[in-house]
Amino acid sequence: MMRIGLLGCGNIGNLLAANADGFTIGAFYDLVPERAHRLAKRSEGVAFETFEAFVDAEVDLVVEAASNLAVRAHAEAVLRSGKDLVVMSVGGLADRTFRARLREIALAERRKIYIPSGAVMGLDNLKVGRIGGIDTLVLRTTKSPASLGLEVGERTLVFRGRADECVQAYPKNVNVSIALALATGVEVQVELWTDPDVDRNIHEILAEGPFGDAYLRIRNVPSPDNPATSYLAALSILVLLRDLGEPIVVGT
Numbered sequence: 001m002m003r004i005g006l007l008g009c010g011n012i013g014n015l016l017a018a019n020a021d022g023f024t025i026g027a028f029y030d031l032v033p034e035r036a037h038r039l040a041k042r043s044e045g046v047a048f049e050t051f052e053a054f055v056d057a058e059v060d061l062v063v064e065a066a067s068n069l070a071v072r073a074h075a076e077a078v079l080r081s082g083k084d085l086v087v088m089s090v091g092g093l094a095d096r097t098f099r100a101r102l103r104e105i106a107l108a109e110r111r112k113i114y115i116p117s118g119a120v121m122g123l124d125n126l127k128v129g130r131i132g133g134i135d136t137l138v139l140r141t142t143k144s145p146a147s148l149g150l151e152v153g154e155r156t157l158v159f160r161g162r163a164d165e166c167v168q169a170y171p172k173n174v175n176v177s178i179a180l181a182l183a184t185g186v187e188v189q190v191e192l193w194t195d196p197d198v199d200r201n202i203h204e205i206l207a208e209g210p211f212g213d214a215y216l217r218i219r220n221v222p223s224p225d226n227p228a229t230s231y232l233a234a235l236s237i238l239v240l241l242r243d244l245g246e247p248i249v250v251g252t
Contacts, residue, residue: 001023001024002023002241003024004023004024004026004062004063004241005027005057005062006039007030007070008029008067008070009036011229012229012234012237013035015223016237021238022241022242024043024045025039025043026046027046027057027059028045028046028048029047029051031066036048055077055083056081060084061084062083063241065088065237066088067089067092068089068091068167071089071091071092072092072098075092079105079106080109083111084111084113085112085114086115086116086237086241088118088237090115090178090179091171091174093178094163094164095164096164114240114244115179115182116239116240118176118232118236119203119218119230119233119236120179120205121216121232122214122216123179126180126205127184128211129184129185129207130184132209132211133209134207134209135210136206137180137184137188137189138205138206139176139177139189139190139204140190140206141174141176141190142198142202142204143198144194144195144198144199145194155197156195157191158194160189160191161190162187163180163190164181166192176203184207201222201230202217202218203216204218
């Protein structure tokens, strides 16, 4: 059975611990040690006080469920320790130079970096862009003013531009845009809207190319224990982890 290390023991970490099926969580690390110890006790794993001790633990892969900053700080060390890496905070891969360096390290160490589908659907199908091409790719995200720290009285366009620029401006809110860019190999045009009348995060994906055209609209239910996290995003990690151990995998 696959044994994983959990980097970040917040909402997503709790969901993984509560639904471990086909894998076990053997190592835990969080900047708030109490979180790691609490989950380790529930899962009969070991909580580590330092990242250096955590990354040396005997696990098969590390699941990052912390933040973009954690990806930048620790991804390289995870790969060099001989472990595969699951990146939930995909905004941490927005910088192309950093991403290229991680790719080189992964190749040299014969490791894999896995990125869950996160808060959207359709990434498998949109990978056709890497072969057949995509002429237009737009992500239109709508969130409540409170989730963006804003006060507005009507639907308002907050940002329009490239995915990497949007992540720099709103690092905790548009990981989806980087996931789309990595899946398709195409520059994503992002529109970030805020609307006082919405109670869920809404992602709309518009794609056109030689394959035809597609429109997807996803209204995410917030995670029960943390409204800032999409429940779909958290579940996507469980699906990825379970598929790693399956002999038959549906989708690309």
